Amino acid sequence: MKYTTLPNTNVKVSKICLGTMTWGNQNTENDGHEQMDYALEQGVNFFDTAELYAVPASPETYGTTEKIIGSWFKKTGNRDKVVLASKIAGGGDYTKHIRTGGFTRQNIIDAVEGSLGRLQTDYLDLYQLHWPSRGVNCFGVRDYPYQTSAKEAENHIEILETLHDLIQQGKIKHIGLSNETPWGTMQYLQTSEQHNLPRMSTVQNSYSLIHRGYEVGMSEVSMRENIGLLAYSPLAQGVLSGKYLDGKHPEGARGTLFPRFIARYMNEGSLKAVSEYLKIAQKYDLTLAELSLAYINQLPFVTSNIIGATKMSQLKENINSINIDLSEEILNEIEAVHALIPNPAP
Numbered sequence: 001m002k003y004t005t006l007p008n009t010n011v012k013v014s015k016i017c018l019g020t021m022t023w024g025n026q027n028t029e030n031d032g033h034e035q036m037d038y039a040l041e042q043g044v045n046f047f048d049t050a051e052l053y054a055v056p057a058s059p060e061t062y063g064t065t066e067k068i069i070g071s072w073f074k075k076t077g078n079r080d081k082v083v084l085a086s087k088i089a090g091g092g093d094y095t096k097h098i099r100t101g102g103f104t105r106q107n108i109i110d111a112v113e114g115s116l117g118r119l120q121t122d123y124l125d126l127y128q129l130h131w132p133s134r135g136v137n138c139f140g141v142r143d144y145p146y147q148t149s150a151k152e153a154e155n156h157i158e159i160l161e162t163l164h165d166l167i168q169q170g171k172i173k174h175i176g177l178s179n180e181t182p183w184g185t186m187q188y189l190q191t192s193e194q195h196n197l198p199r200m201s202t203v204q205n206s207y208s209l210i211h212r213g214y215e216v217g218m219s220e221v222s223m224r225e226n227i228g229l230l231a232y233s234p235l236a237q238g239v240l241s242g243k244y245l246d247g248k249h250p251e252g253a254r255g256t257l258f259p260r261f262i263a264r265y266m267n268e269g270s271l272k273a274v275s276e277y278l279k280i281a282q283k284y285d286l287t288l289a290e291l292s293l294a295y296i297n298q299l300p301f302v303t304s305n306i307i308g309a310t311k312m313s314q315l316k317e318n319i320n321s322i323n324i325d326l327s328e329e330i331l332n333e334i335e336a337v338h339a340l341i342p343n344p345a346p
Helices: 029-041 064-076 105-119 156-168 182-195 214-225 268-283 288-297 312-323 328-340
Strands: 003-005 012-014 016-019 046-048 083-088 124-129 172-178 200-206 228-232 302-307
Touching: 012 016, 012 302, 016 029, 016 312, 029 064, 029 312, 064 105, 083 105, 105 124, 105 156, 124 156, 124 200, 156 172, 156 182, 172 182, 182 200, 182 214, 200 214, 214 228, 268 288, 268 328, 288 302, 288 312, 288 328, 302 312
Parallel strands: 016 046, 016 302, 046 083, 083 124, 124 172, 172 200, 200 228, 228 302
Antiparallel strands: 003 012
16 A cells, blocks of 8 residues: 555545445445455555435435444444544535534534544544535536525635634544635635634545546645645546446446436546547556556545445455556556547536
């Protein structure tokens, strides 16, 4: 395994982060425990979850993933071996079964306390805001939704002051964003500096070979402001494994069970790009998943690459990507495809 540190901290994290959002829906508690056992054995010390999970979100599955992780901590005693990240759910209809009112002080406190209880731990190493409450272009929205976005942005001072108090109490160690924009990220960073409040360390945004929108503006923010990307959906919800090519819908696959999760990655341009990347992988005796993940692993603005799997064979393949170094020749061929079909998936 390879390691780095959370920006502006001394916390060592694996370049591969274990994503957990299928546990409690597609995966059982035993599955989750098996994945955590294997990941830790392979040197993966960074786990990411959220109060929202399992996904798809529902009142029945709310908090289930955190409970599975908590039961594993209780069974194994491995809490001190893991850098644990969780998130407070953003607002909107999708999460009205959790709470209303956005990132208010009381909502943040309640969310942290709830996660700590389910996870059976006294602290979270990284606590993230799952998505902005003001309305931005994420989750398959390509362009800024200026007609529907809230006129007022989040109260950055109140949010950071609340997180500061939770840090002072020892309940969280560091903080991060998710599904954020360059403007939102800079607002948090500037507010922290101006008011001597905790600084965001990471941004968890989607990134894959067919969705490289992070490079348009956020990559420069990451590198100049030292706020690292935690890349999620690096395989585009499994589309970059190639298993959905030629109209295939494998039984039990995420895109087969929940087609709306892969719809953003299944347009003509995306599938054409996936086919071209598959040719490159085959040429160099790699799987498409290995090629896709290895590309992200080597990017200078990436702190950790969040992989997820429903099968142990997938997990092993995904973690093994850290051992693959892409040659300059391979990288050039990838960039040639990107130049022809840039960011086909929003």
